[in-house]
Amino acid sequence: MSEPLIALSGVGRRFGEPEAQVQVLQDVDLTIAQGEMVAIMGASGSGKSTLMNLLGCLDRPSEGQYRIAGVATGSLAPDQLAALRRDHFGFIFQRYHLLPHLSALENVAIPAVYAGKPKAVREARAAELLSRLGLADRTGHKPSQLSGGQQQRVSIARALMNGGNVILADEPTGALDSRSGQEVMAILQELNVQGHTIILVTHDAAVAAYARRIIEISDGRITADRVNEHLRQDLALTRDQTTSLDTTGAREGWRSGWGRFVEAAKMAGIAMATHRLRTLLTMLGIIIGIMAVVSVVALGRGASQSVIDNISRMGTNTIGIYPGKDWGDTRAARVETLSPGDLRALQGQIYVDSATPSISSTQVLRYGNLTANASVSGVGEQFFRVKGYDFALGRSFDQEHIQHLSQVVVIDDNTRQRLFANDNPMGKVLLLGSLPCRIIGVLAAQDSGFGNTDSLNVWLPYTASMARLEGQRFFSSILIRVKDGMSNAVANQQIVQLLTLRHGTKDVFTNSSDSIMKTVQKTTGTLALLISAIAVISLIVGGIGVMNIMLVSVTERTREIGIRMAVGARQSDILQQFLIEAVLVCLLGGTIGILCSFGVGLLFSLFVSAISMLFSVGSILMAVTCSTLIGVLFGFLPARNAARLDPIEALARE
Structure with missing residues (x-):
């Protein structure tokens, strides 16, 4: 004898905590063959809905064994049970259980989404089912726009979406008027004739009369299992039908997985x-x-x-070259090797953007009857580029001024405010000690958190400073601005090597101001x-x-x-x-x-x-x-x- 489609042996179901459990089903033995139309009848609380949930693999028995086409469901994993519900069962609920935010077509297609079927295939299948059930003109309607009978038809179409070999209907006419209920039962009978196994759960004898077999349940036990005499002749046609069950599920390709992902999104x-x-x-x-x-x-x-x-404009990509071995070298004052030749050699290096010497001293400035102490520096024409200073008035001195030892100066904003508060300083003659110099430029105010911003500063060509003010032939220091994109560390190393080679000994040291930047x-x-x-x-x-x-x-x-x-x-x-x-x-x-x-x-x-x-x-x-x-x-x-x-x-x- 062939294996029945559904077989329950000694099945029981308990709910609640171990110390206070309620026995809802007990010692249930039941077989249902492929192609049968079975009605499970019972009063409210008899356990019929619990039995339906067990049959549909929505629940598991507490004891006993449930086999589908010979396969024991107790050993199946959750995803294998989901595959059974998806591919072999179709549910028709009393309250329809349609998703309110989806259209009728989308509700019907949901099982096919989880089966991994392409969108075009599942939509065509859903439209066909709805058309067969008389809802061709309602495919785009939401559940709230459908009558109860129409919603139940959508539910039936959803149950058939992936085949619906076994259709479980829980009070399928319970929420419908008599006419809609008769239409739904007629559809279920037609499906049974087509080979679907129909299991009805109802308390209504009129609904149970549509089934060829009626099972009565009371207090969790099956009390009767009888054949509907009016339909006995049809029962023999379905008893020998068999079915096979695949619990492994079809192997899913990447397209199917991607389709499920898109639908989930x-x-x-x-x-x-x-x-x-x-x-x-x-x-x-x-x-x-x-x-x-x-x-x-x-x-x-x-x-x-x-x-x-701001710091870059102050010269943060600069390297200072000073006489001696390091800061605090007592012999530094006697080192007089930094020369104009060194300046020209450095200006020709590939890593040098600009370079300027510096000879600094403190002098008394005089303009009219005003005097002030200021830092006076002899620098080259590239000094203001090296330092990144901006001009408010005038311009810097040029190479011609350097060559001719011109007595021209550039003053800072502090000097202008101190000595020329109500006057335009351009072209005025300023005494540096006893050296008269004409003002050709005024720097813009420098906003800086470094150094003394209240100090007065004046700059003149280094040649004029060396010959007319200081009387020396060497530089106090040389300041170099490194080209953008060049490494300060590499430039620093190259400078030391160059000057050591020129002087025959290492008698200078450098200080790279990129440490401030870092x-x-x-x-x-x-x-x-x-x-x-x-x-x-x-x-x-x-x-x-x-x-x-x-x-x-x-x-x-x-x-x-x-x-x-x-x-x-x-x-x-x-x-x-x-x-x-x-x-x-x-x-x-x-x-x-x-x-x-x-x-x-x-x-x-x-x-x-x-x-x-x-x-x-x-x-x-x-x-x-x-x-x-x-x-x-x-x-x-x-x-x-x-x-x-x-x-x-x-x-x-x-």
């Missing part, structure tokens, strides 16, 4: 759109966190760049890191908000999860859908946060001119990465909880 998007306010509140913490991180990084980069630019960069980087860490805290808080809202979402949508599991969704499908939703929420929030940070940058530029916010691709990529990670990390727990829900408990939630 679509479902997540629909869920987000359906609950827009909740989605917005969920994103709020992410928006603020991402905006804070991107804005702080941009502000930190802008502040750092502003400081670096200190500033390190300090601003540390501050930016500190502020970013504070901003990251807001991201974590936002992530916790995402997790909490997603947990609430899982609770609110438990019934939806149960419906999806009933039609064959794997645990991985549920996990994927909720995880995608969490990631989408965070990515969307991150995108809005990035856009808001650009808005902050625009407002900042309108009110603050000293510093500009510098946005970088790196910070934006970091923000996107943070958004994704937050979605994955904080969305995983709610998604896992959703995937682990028991189908029966989920369907029972309202």
Whole structure:
């Protein structure tokens, strides 16, 4: 004798804690052959719905054995049970259990989504089924736009989507009027004639009369199993039919997996759109966190760049050359080897942008009846480029002034304010000690946190300083500006080698001012890191908000999860859908946060001119990465909880 399609042996089902369990089913022995139409009758609380849940692999027996086509279901994993529900069973529920935010066509196609069928194939199949059931003109309607009978027909079409070898109908006419109920039963009879096994669960004798076999259950036990005398002649036609069962599931290709992913993303998007306010509140913490991180990084980069630019104008990419072996060398004053020849040799090096000598002294300045002490330096025509100084008036002296020992000077803004407060200094004669010099340029005010900004400074050609003021033939120092992109360390090494070769001994030392730049960069980087860490805290808080809202979402949508599991969704499908939703929420929030940070940058530029916010691709990529990670990390727990829900408990939630 062939193996029956469904066989239950000594099956029982208990609920509750071990110390207070309730026995709902006990010692149930039942066989159902392929092609039968069976009615399970009983009063409310008799255990008929629990029995149906066991038959449909929505639940597991507490004891006994349940076999489908000879395969014991007790040893099957959750995903194998999902494959059975997806590929062999079709459920018709009393309350229809349609997803309210999907159209009739989309509701019918759900089982095929989880079966991995291409979109075109499943939509064509769904449209065909709806057309056969008289709903060709209702495919785009939402459940709320359909009557009860139409919704039940959609439910029947969904049950048939993947074949529906066994159709389990729980009170299929319970929520319908008599006419719609008769239409639904006629459809089920027609399906039975086509070879589908129909199992009806009902308390209505009129519905049970459509079945060829009636099983009565009371207090969890089968009390009667009889043949409907009116349909006895048809029963013999189906007893010998057999079926085979594949519990391994078809091997899934990448296209199928990608299709499920796309559909999961679509479902997540629909869920987000359906609950827009909740989605917005969920994103709020992410928006603020991402905006804070991107804005702080941009502000930190802008502040750092502003400081670096200011220091660069002071000559931070410069190298100073001084006589002696190091600072504090007592013999340095007797070293007189830095010469104009050294200057010309250095100016010809590839790494040198500009170079200037320096001969400094303190002199008394006189203009009219005003006097002041000032630092007077003899420098070359490239001095102001080396130092990055800007002119407010006039210009620098040139090579012709150097060659002719011209008595011309450039003064700083402090000297102008001290001696020429109410007068234009250009062309005026200024006495440096007893040396009269004509003013040809005035520097712009220097905003600097380094050195004494109140000091008075005057510069004249080094040739004039050496011959007319100091009476010496050597330089006190030489200052070099290194070309952009050249290494200060390499330039420093080359300078020492060149001068050692020229002097025959190492009698000079160098000091590279890029150490100031490195200190500033390190300090601003540390501050930016500190502020970013504070901003990251807001991201974590936002992530916790995402997790909490997603947990609430899982609770609110438990019934939806149960419906999806009933039609064959794997645990991985549920996990994927909720995880995608969490990631989408965070990515969307991150995108809005990035856009808001650009808005902050625009407002900042309108009110603050000293510093500009510098946005970088790196910070934006970091923000996107943070958004994704937050979605994955904080969305995983709610998604896992959703995937682990028991189908029966989920369907029972309202």
